[in-house]
Amino acid sequence: MAAENIFEVSDGNFEKEVLQSEIPVLVDFWAPWCGPCRAIAPVIDELAGEYAGKLKVGKCNVDDNPKTPSQYQIRAIPTLIIFKDGKISEQITGAVAKSQIVSAVAKATG
Numbered sequence: 001m002a003a004e005n006i007f008e009v010s011d012g013n014f015e016k017e018v019l020q021s022e023i024p025v026l027v028d029f030w031a032p033w034c035g036p037c038r039a040i041a042p043v044i045d046e047l048a049g050e051y052a053g054k055l056k057v058g059k060c061n062v063d064d065n066p067k068t069p070s071q072y073q074i075r076a077i078p079t080l081i082i083f084k085d086g087k088i089s090e091q092i093t094g095a096v097a098k099s100q101i102v103s104a105v106a107k108a109t110g
Contacts, residue, residue, distance in 0.1 A: 005048035009058035011067040019086040024108040036095035
């Protein structure tokens with residue numbers, strides 16, 4: 001994982017790291033073979049740095065962790081879900097502009 005502010009989300013740690021987090025969490029559901037996922041990765045890295053302390057950022061490899069994506073009905077990747085107080089605050093599907101992700105993050109962290 002490239003950025004030091006990003007953690008690995010797994011079926012095993014999802015409850016503790018995401019749902020029980022004190023601060024909002026952005027989870028990037030992705031896979032290594034997904035072109036749009038790779039395209040959006042640098043933006044996710046930037047956000048992890050810019051919002052350090054206000055937002056946790058995690059990446060969930062859908063191939064390695066089938067349970068969590070299916071629980072949240074992830075049908076396409078990349079899908080970004082922002083969780084706040086254990087509930088979905090915002091959800092974005094596809095490789096979108098950074099500004100769109102920033103406005104979703106602002107709603108959750110504001």
